[in-house]
Every structure is written in structure tokens, then in C-alpha cells.
Amino acid sequence: MTPPGGDGPAPGHPEVKRFAHGSRLPGWDRAVDLDKDPAAVPEPATTPVPEELRAEIEARMALYPDRRSAAIPALAAAQRLHGWCSPEAIEQVACVMRVTPGYLSALATFYDMLETEPKPRHDVYVCTNISCSLRGADRLYAAVQEFAGDDPRFNVRSFECLGACDIAPMAAVDGVYVGPLEPADVPALLNDVRDGRPVLPRRQLARRHVADPDANREEYPRPEPQPASAQPKAAIHPGERERSIAGPVPGGVEGGEPPAADHGDQRGFEPPDPRQGKR
Amino acid sequence: MRMLLADIDEPGLASLDVYARRGGYESLRKALGMTRDEVLADLDASQIRGRGGAGFQMGKKASFLPKGDIDKYLVCNADESEPGAFKDRELMQKNPHGLIEGMIIAAYAAGVNRSFIFIRGEYQLQGDILERAIVEAREAGYIGERILGSDHTLSLVLHRGAGAYICGEETALLDSLEGKRGNPRLKPPFPANQGLYQGPTLVNNVETLASVPHIVRMGGEEYARIGVEGSTGTKVVSVSGCVERPGNYEIDLGIPSREIIYGLAGGPPEGNELKLWFPGGSSAPVLTAEHLDVPYDFDSMAKAGSMLGSGSIIVVDDSVPVMDVARKVAKFYAHESCGKCTPCREGTNWTEKMLERMDAGLATPMDLEILAGVQEQILGNCLCVLGDSMAMPIGSMVKHFRDEFEAHIEAARARSELGTVEPAPEPATVMRDTHGPMPTAEAR
Numbered sequence: 001m002t003p004p005g006g007d008g009p010a011p012g013h014p015e016v017k018r019f020a021h022g023s024r025l026p027g028w029d030r031a032v033d034l035d036k037d038p039a040a041v042p043e044p045a046t047t048p049v050p051e052e053l054r055a056e057i058e059a060r061m062a063l064y065p066d067r068r069s070a071a072i073p074a075l076a077a078a079q080r081l082h083g084w085c086s087p088e089a090i091e092q093v094a095c096v097m098r099v100t101p102g103y104l105s106a107l108a109t110f111y112d113m114l115e116t117e118p119k120p121r122h123d124v125y126v127c128t129n130i131s132c133s134l135r136g137a138d139r140l141y142a143a144v145q146e147f148a149g150d151d152p153r154f155n156v157r158s159f160e161c162l163g164a165c166d167i168a169p170m171a172a173v174d175g176v177y178v179g180p181l182e183p184a185d186v187p188a189l190l191n192d193v194r195d196g197r198p199v200l201p202r203r204q205l206a207r208r209h210v211a212d213p214d215a216n217r218e219e220y221p222r223p224e225p226q227p228a229s230a231q232p233k234a235a236i237h238p239g240e241r242e243r244s245i246a247g248p249v250p251g252g253v254e255g256g257e258p259p260a261a262d263h264g265d266q267r268g269f270e271p272p273d274p275r276q277g278k279r
Numbered sequence: 280m281r282m283l284l285a286d287i288d289e290p291g292l293a294s295l296d297v298y299a300r301r302g303g304y305e306s307l308r309k310a311l312g313m314t315r316d317e318v319l320a321d322l323d324a325s326q327i328r329g330r331g332g333a334g335f336q337m338g339k340k341a342s343f344l345p346k347g348d349i350d351k352y353l354v355c356n357a358d359e360s361e362p363g364a365f366k367d368r369e370l371m372q373k374n375p376h377g378l379i380e381g382m383i384i385a386a387y388a389a390g391v392n393r394s395f396i397f398i399r400g401e402y403q404l405q406g407d408i409l410e411r412a413i414v415e416a417r418e419a420g421y422i423g424e425r426i427l428g429s430d431h432t433l434s435l436v437l438h439r440g441a442g443a444y445i446c447g448e449e450t451a452l453l454d455s456l457e458g459k460r461g462n463p464r465l466k467p468p469f470p471a472n473q474g475l476y477q478g479p480t481l482v483n484n485v486e487t488l489a490s491v492p493h494i495v496r497m498g499g500e501e502y503a504r505i506g507v508e509g510s511t512g513t514k515v516v517s518v519s520g521c522v523e524r525p526g527n528y529e530i531d532l533g534i535p536s537r538e539i540i541y542g543l544a545g546g547p548p549e550g551n552e553l554k555l556w557f558p559g560g561s562s563a564p565v566l567t568a569e570h571l572d573v574p575y576d577f578d579s580m581a582k583a584g585s586m587l588g589s590g591s592i593i594v595v596d597d598s599v600p601v602m603d604v605a606r607k608v609a610k611f612y613a614h615e616s617c618g619k620c621t622p623c624r625e626g627t628n629w630t631e632k633m634l635e636r637m638d639a640g641l642a643t644p645m646d647l648e649i650l651a652g653v654q655e656q657i658l659g660n661c662l663c664v665l666g667d668s669m670a671m672p673i674g675s676m677v678k679h680f681r682d683e684f685e686a687h688i689e690a691a692r693a694r695s696e697l698g699t700v701e702p703a704p705e706p707a708t709v710m711r712d713t714h715g716p717m718p719t720a721e722a723r
Contacts, residue, residue: 063436065350065393065476068458072441076400110460110617112442113400125401129362130561130607131519131593160444160611161362161561162401165519165593166526175403206404210369211518211526212543215284223290226404 038102042095049092053081057096067097071107075114084115112159120155122193124148125172128158131165135180140169143183147190154190167205176226177205192228201225280505282493282513283486284529287373293408295415298376304421306492310384311429318388322491324499326511330366331356331447331484332559332588334577338499341389343471344479352480353386353394354456355488358440358447360399361560362611363591366515367485369527371398371405374489375412379435381491383421387431389481394433397452400441410437444615448663449482450474451617462619463663484589486515507533510576514590518544521551521596530575537571540594547596554597555679559588561608562668564675565595584675601680602687605673606634612669623666626657630673637688640695644685651677 056077060070074097078089085108087101094101108114126141141158148154162177164170170179173193178200181189185200192199201207207222291297298304310318323338344351355378359367371378378396386394398406413435416422424432438456440446446455450464453475474480490512494502503511510532516539519525523545530539540546540556547553555565558575564585566573573583580587595604613627633650636642654674657666677684 066457069438069456071458072455073439076439076441106460107441107458110443111400111440114441129611130604131363131525133603133607134520134593134595134599159401160614161360161364163359163365163368163399165363165365165517165591168519168525172401175401177404206372209288210284210373211524212281212284212528215281215529216286216288218286220286220288220290 039100041098041100042091044095047091047095049095050081053077053092054096057093061097068099068103071097071099071104072111072114075104075108079114083121084118086118120151120153122154123172123174124154124156124190124193125159125162126156127160127162127164127168127170127172129161131161132168132170135168136182137169139183140171140181140186143186144171144190147186153194164205166211167203167208170205173199174228178203179205196228198225198228280513280531281529283370283374283377283489283515284527287369292373293375293412295376295412295419298374302496303376303492304380304419306495307380307383307421308427310387310495311427311431315388315390318384318495321495321499322385322388325494325502326499326509327487327490327494327502328510328577329484330486330490330514330590332361332562334587337483337487340471340483341385341481343469344389344391344481345472346390350393350476350478351389351391352475352478353382353389353391354449354452354475354480354482355382355394355396355485356447356449356452356482357396357398357402357405357485358452359402359485359589360444360447361562361589361591363517363519363557363560363593364589365517365519366527366590368402368405370485370489370515371402372408375405375409376416377489377492378409378485379412379416379421381488382435383416383426383431383433384491384495385481385483385488386433387429391481392432392434394435395456395475396435396437397446397456398437398439399446400439406437406439413437443617444611445617445663445665448665451663452482453480460617462617463665465662506531507574507576509578510587516575517589517591518594519591520556520594521547521553521599522594523548533574533576533579535572536575536592539575540571540592544592544594547594551596551598553594554599555595555601555604555676557585557591557593557595557672559586560591561593561611561672562664563588564671565679567679600687601676601683602634602638605676606631606638608672609634609669612665616665620662620666622657622660623662623669626653626666627669629653630669637684638691640688640691640693642688642692644688647677647681647684647688 057070057074060073061067064070074093075085078093079085082089090101090104090108094104108116124144126137126144128137128141144156148156162170162172164177164179167177167179169181170177171181173189176199178189181203189200204225206226209216289297319338319342322341325338327337328334329337357367357371382394396409398409413422420427422433422435426433440455443461445451445463446461448463449470450466451461453470454464455461456475470480470482472479506512512532513529514532515527515529517527518539522540525544528539528543553568555567557563557565558580566583566585570583573579577587609627609631613631616623616627618624630650630653633646637646651674654670657670661667
């Protein structure tokens with residue numbers, strides 16, 4: 001992940017395009033002024049914080065002997081509200097927690113699930129780690145990328161092992177685990193997300209019984225599928241609307257590249273076809 | 280024998296009612312009727328080894344915590360992120376009270392008053408279920424002040440992570456729980472002496488803690504009769520990859536590995552042969568078909584040159600080039616390296632790049648030696664085991680499949696004809712963009 005900050009600009013360069021997508025969001029394009037002191041703990045009087053967020057963070061802080069333990073849950077809460085860990089979100093958390101914004105930025109840039117760039121509202125994480133790849137995850141990921149295209153609603157990412165190798169290849173859609181998936185399932189999957197339905201109810205991990213045949217002594221009914229995720233209440237960031245008109249998506253190099261696929265280029269790993277002679 | 284997975288899909292087991300009807304929290308009552316030392320002795324007698332990867336005896340670890348009236352902590356490591364591992368997920372999702380009961384008992388034995396479950400952020404469903412179960416347990420008086428009229432007091436907080444493999448490492452987990460970046464700490468001091476908030480801390484895996492109620496129910500010595508010497512009890516094994524029936528299976532430790540891979544999980548699909556397997560997640564050195572009759576327990580796996588780890592078997596069949604497996608493994612560890620110490624940060628990245636070169640036809644067989652040498656340099660030289668976790672499987676793949684690597688390098692070179700292939704992009708593009716061309720050595 002790209003840390004905010006970095007090298008200062010040459011004098012006379014007030015703006016630096018720090019991200020490939022050329023964000024025009026407040027804060028991120030501002031050059032770091034090396035003569036300026038680091039941001040201090042925000043003043044409560046001048047930092048408005050939504051009451052709900054404040055209450056959540058304060059309740060969280062009360063659970064730990066050291067209030068800083070609440071930093072990651074607090075950032076996650078702010079991300080749910082703002083859609084990403086925007087400078088504003090970080091400022092608000094810093095204000096409630098009485099820590100510097102820099103402390104929180106250091107966390108937000110470290111953890112994969114905290115987004116330091118605006119992101120589309122629906123997370124589609126496709127596991128492309130080894131167990132899933134052995135069962136065709138790279139083809140699945142390509143299919144998801146292709147079908148999602150430049151739809152600004154989808155945050156398609158290849159993700160490291162999500163801990164569901166028994167339903168490989170799988171995806172976590174707004175936190176709901178589904179699998180095993182074929183590339184042919186992708187349209188139905190993403191259409192379910194678009195229309196706010198529970199995603200592929202028959203393939204949800206929540207409904208799956210343990211594989212061990214001797215575990216259950218009788219046949220039990222399957223649990224209910226998970227409802228459509230409540231997560232998308234996240235506010236659409238002004239930037240998102242701009243992007244959907246302008247075309248390019250964050251992280252995109254050219255056009256349809258999905259955002260934040262930060263795991264480098266994915267090369268084929270397709271067990272069924274031995275690669276010999278393919279090139 | 281099925282203990283942890285017994286009737287795990289019974290509807291409503293995640294609720295206190297059904298769990299209690301099945302005898303839940305009886306072990307807690309029994310434990311609270313014993314002294315702390317008696318419970319500790321039971322855990323010790325069970326000889327249960329940690330199910331998270333390191334395989335350290337839980338009773339011993341618990342007894343390392345200093346006695347006396349100081350702030351001590353119990354942390355359940357539920358940051359299951361090892362590629363191939365998914366046993367804790369099933370246990371937490373379907374039987375959350377089993378884990379909670381185990382934690383309360385373990386906390387009692389170790390004299391701990393504050394406990395945390397550190398669950399990976401991706402496990403949203405499991406986190407939600409645990410949160411509900413904790414509320415139920417608190418309302419029923421199993422968590423809180425003076426539990427069931429005893430002198431045992433315990434708080435339990437569910438803490439969700441935010442996506443970082445390194446947080447499965449116990450000291451990185453503690454840092455993350457303290458609200459920092461998940462960087463491993465230098466050991467010693469070990470967490471049992473100085474862990475969370477500098478206090479003595481017992482860190483245990485979900486499955487280990489979920490076994491505790493069974494140990495107390497049966498008695499430690501009775502539990503130790505299950506399994507084999509040095510590896511007692513049952514173990515939930517996650518089998519994945521090229522097998523017919525991937526999933527979680529509970530076994531008595533010490534059964535032949537073949538029985539798990541072929542008997543339970545059905546082996547590779549028809550027409551394919553097993554090529555290699557990871558006995559303990561992607562961090563374990565790989566084994567081959569000749570090791571299929573090795574008993575699946577901690578000591579036998581170590582003797583065979585690998586490790587049981589978290590008990591996650593990944594099977595790779597002969598339709599997959601070993602180069603692909605190696606690249607996946609290297610890429611994962613390069614991405615997840617926290618960057619705190621050099622051998623891991625540089626070693627994982629260079630390994631990934633070297634494998635890419637080999638695959639692109641830009642390498643010579645000599646590079647294989649360099650690759651193996653890099654792995655040697657990583658092993659044992661890092662703050663935590665993340666670097667080793669890449670060095671061990673990659674090193675073992677080179678060892679077992681040297682011929683295939685060499686053939687792959689040759690075939691890739693022949694295909695590329697050195698020149699028809701695009702040369703590798705030059706490094707340091709970021710610096711070039713901002714500051715003009717990189718100065719050459721002479722210009723400097």
C-alpha cells in the first residue's frame with residue numbers, strides 16, 4: 001500500500017499526484033510540507049464527529065486497559081461510515097481517541113482491510129491462494145474482473161487465503177463466503193449483489209455441513225442463508241460519482257482495471273490444463 | 280473418535296440452550312469445584328500440544344505464567360490465516376460456546392482475569408456468532424464477576440483484526456491487539472512473562488482451548504490415552520487442494536497420513552496422482568507420495584522432515600507444475616512479510632523475483648542454487664517464523680523436485696529464446712518519475 005506522506009515536493013510544487021488515479025479528494029493530493037510540524041491530536045471543538053461513531057469508539061475504548069487497543073476497531077467503524085479511511089475519517093477517530101492522525105495512518109496503511117483510497121461500495125474478495133488456485137481460482141478471478149468490468153460499485157480484489165479452502169475456489173462478497181464457484185456462476189453472483197439479494201444462497205458457507213462423515217450422528221437440516229450484507233450503507237464518496245462519469249477507476253492503469261488489486265499481476269495457475277506448450 | 284466435531288451441525292448448537300442441553304458448561308462447573316492447581320495438573324496430564332502450529336504443550340505454557348495477584352491475560356488466537364487452514368472457522372461458527380467454556384476454564388487454571396479473542400477481520404459471520412455467544416454467556420453468569428459463585432472473575436472481549444497474516448504470530452498479534460501495526464517482537468521475553476500490555480499472557484489457539492472442556496470432563500490422563508505418545512488427543516485436520524472431498528475431519532493423532540488424504544478426503548481426482556503435499560499448511564516443508572504411510576502426529580511429521588503445524592493438509596497432484604506452487608507460496612509470503620527484519624523482507628521478495636525469472640526463461644540452473652542458498656540464509660535468522668515459513672517449503676520443493684525445476688528452467692529458456700522475451704522492467708520507477716533518470720554509477 002502506498003503510505004500517505006512520502007518525499008516532500010520541490011519548492012513551487014504545491015500539488016503532487018500521489019496516486020495513479022489522480023484523486024482530487026481533499027488531503028491526499030496535498031504535498032507534504034516538511035517545514036510543518038506533524039499533525040497534532042485534533043481539537044474536539046473544531047472537529048465534528050458523528051455522534052454514532054463517537055459512541056461506538058468510546059464504547060470500544062472502555063473495553064481495554066489501554067485505549068489505543070481500540071484503534072483498529074475504531075478505524076473499521078469509521079470506514080463503515082465513510083466508505084474508506086479518508087483523511088476526514090482518520091481525523092475523527094484521532095479526535096475521539098486522542099491520538100495523532102499519523103498514528104492511525106500508520107495502522108490504516110498496514111492492514112489489508114483498511115482502505116486508504118476511496119473504494120467502491122461492494123467488496124468482492126476472490127481468494128487466489130494456493131488451495132483455491134489448485135481448484136481454478138485464477139480463472140474465477142479473471143471471470144469476476146471481466147464481468148464486473150468498470151462497474152463503480154464493485155471493489156474486486158484478489159485476496160490471500162480467506163480460510164475457506166473447503167469451498168475452493170471461493171469469494172467473500174461483502175463478507176459473505178460463497179463457494180465452490182465456477183466462472184459461469186459469476187454473473188448470477190454479481191447480479192445478486194447489485195440487486196441486494198442474498199448472494200447465491202445455495203453456495204453459502206453458512207449453510208455447509210462439516211465434511212467429516214462421522215461427525216454428525218444424524219441428518220440435520222441446513223441453516224438459513226445469510227441475508228444481503230448490511231455493509232453497503234457506506235456513504236458514496238463524492239469522488240466515486242466523479243469517477244463513474246469520468247471513466248478511470250482507482251488504481252486503474254488503463255480503463256477497466258479494477259481498483260486496489262494490489263497483489264501484482266496474476267498469471268495462470270490452472271490445474272486442469274498442464275501449461276506445457278501453451279506459450 | 281469425534282469430540283470437537285461431534286454433532287457439530289445440530290441446529291442451534293451456537294445458542295446457549297442447545298449447548299447447555301448437551302452438557303455444555305458442565306466442565307466449567309467441575310473445574311470451578313477443583314483448585315486452580317488441580318485443573319492445571321489435568322491440563323498438564325493431558326499432554327495436549329498447541330493446535331495452532333508450534334505444538335507446544337499447553338499445560339506447560341499455562342504453568343509458566345507467574346503466580347500471584349497481578350494483571351494476567353489470556354488471548355485466544357483466532358487469526359486463522361495460514362493458507363490451507365480452516366478448522367477454527369468451523370469450530371467458532373458452529374460451536375462458539377465450546378471455545379468460550381474452554382477459555383473460562385483455561386483462565387481459571389492460569390489465574391487470569393482478562394481475556395480476549397483475536398479473530399481475523401475476514402471472519403465476519405464467525406465474529407458475529409461469537410459476539411452473540413459471549414453476550415449469552417455473560418447473561419448466564421459464566422463470564423463476569425465471581426463466576427457461578429466461585430472466586431473466579433473473567434472478562435472476555437472479542438477483538439476483530441483487519442487483515443494481516445502476520446497477526447497470527449503470537450507477538451505480532453499482541454502488538455496488533457495493543458493497537459499497533461502487527462510487527463513481531465523479539466523473543467525472549469516470551470508472552471508468558473511479558474505479553475499483552477507488558478503483563479504475563481497465555482496465548483492459545485482456538486482448537487486447543489476448545490479441547491479444554493473435553494479434557495476437564497474426561498480427566499487429563501484419560502484424554503492422554505487418545506492418540507499416540509507425544510501427540511495426544513484428537514485433531515481437526517483441514518484437507519484441501521487436489522482432493523475429492525476437501526473439508527475438516529477429526530482424527531485421533533497418529534493414524535497414517537494416507538488414511539486422511541485418501542480414506543477421508545478421497546485423494547486426488549480420478550486419473551491424477553499425488554505429487555506433493557503440505558502436512559501443516561503452506562508453511563510446512565512439502566512431503567511426497569513416499570511419505571504417505573508416515574503416521575500423522577507431531578513427532579513423526581518432524582522426523583519425516585516436515586511439521587504438523589496447524590494440521591492443514593494441502594494436496595497437489597501431478598497435473599500442477601511445482602513451479603506454480605512455489606510461485607504462489609513465495610508471492611504470498613512476500614506480500615505478507617511485515618518488513619521489520621531484513622532476511623524475511625528481502626528474502627521473500629527476492630525469492631519471488633527469482634522464481635519469476637525462472638518461469639520467464641531468464642534463469643540458468645545456477646539460479647536454483649542461489650534460490651536454495653537464499654532459503655538457507657533466511658532460516659533461523661528472522662524475528663519470527665514468517666521468513667522460515669517460506670524458506671522451508673521452497674527449500675523442500677527444490678530438494679524434492681530439483682529435476683523438475685531444472686527442466687522447467689530449460690524449457691522456459693527454450694521457449695523464450697532469450698531475446699524474443701520482453702526484458703524485465705527496470706526497477707525503481709517511482710524514483711525515476713519524481714527525480715528524473717537514476718544516476719549511473721559513473722555519474723555518482
